Amino acid sequence: MGADGSGERMQVVVVPLPAQGHLNEMLQFSRVIAGRGASVSFVTTSTHIHQARRRVEGWDLHKFDIRFEELPMPHLTDGEIDAQSTHLFPFHLIPLFEAVEDQLASHVDQLLSTICSENNSKVVIVYDSCMGWIQTVATKYSVPAYVFRPTGSYFNLWIKRVCDKAWPHINISLKRCFPERLINYLRRQRALSAPAKGCIMNTFSALESEFTHQGKEELVYDGKPVWTVGPLLPQAFFNDEWRLPLKADTECLRWLDTQAEGSVLYVSFGSLSSLSATQIRELADGLERSGQPFLWVLRISDGAHFSTEVQFGSACKFLQQGYERRLEGRGFIARNWVPQLEILFHKSTGGFLTHCGWNSTLESISAGVGMLAWPLHTDQFANSALITRELKAGVEVKEWGSAEENEVVSAEEIEKAVKRLMGSEEGMQVRKRAQELRGEARKAVGGEGSSWNDMDSLLQHFSQSFPD
Structure with missing residues (x-):
């Protein structure tokens, strides 16, 4: 039986931002939904697929139905590391994020077209919140799309209130945290994500329920459903x-x-x-x-x-x-x-x-x-x-x-x-x-825990998003 509750397998296309923390979270998410019966296509550049596979901890990739779909590395005119730099933000990665958006959209379009034709419309796409341009491709093929936020509820609430000039609790400027070039990139991605059906978060109720609830009230998540499904770690690490x-x-x-x-x-x-x-x-x-x-x-x-x-x-x-x-x-x-x-x-x-x-x-x-x-x-x-x-x-x-x-x-x-x-x-x-x-x-990730139940709810929402 597939993850959608029918005899057909659900194909979930997962698209992370090509940066280690983002790759790791979405690969761990892929493991969990593959363990619940979904077939997963993990889509990113060939270089970053190699990186994610080499660094994964605590589980055997071959035991899960996860297919790695390689995109070409975009051409970069910038992005070299300056080991002598005094800047703490990795500025050299911003050109990569921009180049992926500018140069790989056609490749993702072609890939999604092929996946849809092979899976009789039983396709869902989950993309990193820093990759909002994926939503445009998903909309073209009428594929239900969900945003995966690789950050916590507290941060999402903080950045909303900082932008509204209404958060006095952390005396750190937005400029110190984010270079202006990245802020402009992220604002564009958020705007592109507007049609998404909901938001998936790697956190859990006992950790951040108060802030997740406040975020919903303040429309941090645009009034869309929110599923907290973390911590996305191999279950073995909770075993003595x-x-x-x-x-x-x-x-x-x-x-x-x-x-x-x-x-x-x-x-x-x-x-x-x-x-x-x-x-x-x-x-x-x-x-x-x-x-x-x-x-x-x-x-x-x-x-x-x-x-x-x-x-x-x-x-x-x-x-x-x-x-x-x-x-x-x-x-x-x-x-x-x-x-x-x-x-x-x-x-x-x-x-x-x-x-x-x-x-x-x-x-x-x-x-x-x-x-x-x-x-x-x-x-x-x-x-x-x-x-x-x-x-x-x-x-x-x-x-x-x-x-x-x-x-x-x-x-x-x-x-x-x-x-x-x-x-x-x-x-x-x-x-x-x-x-x-x-x-x-x-407790959260165990049977009938808050994250376990939210994952069940998410997979059910996936299945209800398919056209009749």
Whole structure:
């Protein structure tokens, strides 16, 4: 029986933004709906399909009905990484997003035409909210289309109120979070998304129900239905025995095995941002002074053309000579892609110094790991406020000001913040709260949990959207 409740299989076309966090969320979404009986076509550039497949954690791609449909990489006249840049936002990715829209619409049109002819109109399309131009193609073929928002309810409410000049709680300007060029791009995508039938979100009721409800009331979602179906993680990571079948044989995990339970601070700023040379040195000094064991992923941002794993080590050149040797045994610096979920769920991991990207936020909550919040751009300042002020599952590295420029965080501030999370009574309460939220996340995705039921409701809505 198909996911639409009939004998016919439902074909769901999933189109993510070609950036790691977005690819990951929508690939995990594809896994869940494929597990419920849908046949999935995952559509993005050949380069980013390779990236998503290589980095997926916790499940075997071959066990799910997910077909990867490759689009050509667009031609880019811009988009090179400047490893010396002091800007925290990955400006080099904006030309990629624009080029995908400008150059690949005809390819998506042709692909969707073929899929529709092969599936007798039992086709639904789910596209990233940053890819609103997909809606135009879907409308041409009368395919029911849904928007997938890879951000949380709190952020969506925040950005609406900031634009309406009605949110005093986060003293950070929109300009600091989003370059004007990206704002213009996103506004165009939102306008194009108007005909969508509803909104899918990677969050869960116990985490953000208050803010999801407020967003509905304030028409953040344009009066459309909203389904909260997260956290979109493999179910095995909520199983106490996950380490046995899933654990990768990587050096960083073997190092974690040698550390005391709950003692290690995991440090990572995600796949889309690089720190300046000055900030890297301050962070290195602060971690050393804290006396805390740490596992630090030190890398530069993914490039527009490809992931930059071969360049990971280039950021390490900014460290003081002899730093790694001096901290051998207490500090581990990873130069390659690491299995973040396995690190967060490892018994030795006791805290997460994070940029507060939405994937990292949900993964840390799902693992029950308290966070040290260091937002850099986009939704991350709102996520930081959610984590520290609303959920009480983390503490801020510092109090973020309203300056347009991104200030350097000093070694002294970093040392103090690490000790606050890892060695104080406040930090103990934060970690206890994180464990409580882990339990709520597990309930949400379990049978008859809030996210489980919303996924059922979503698939039913899919089936009701087909023409008679």
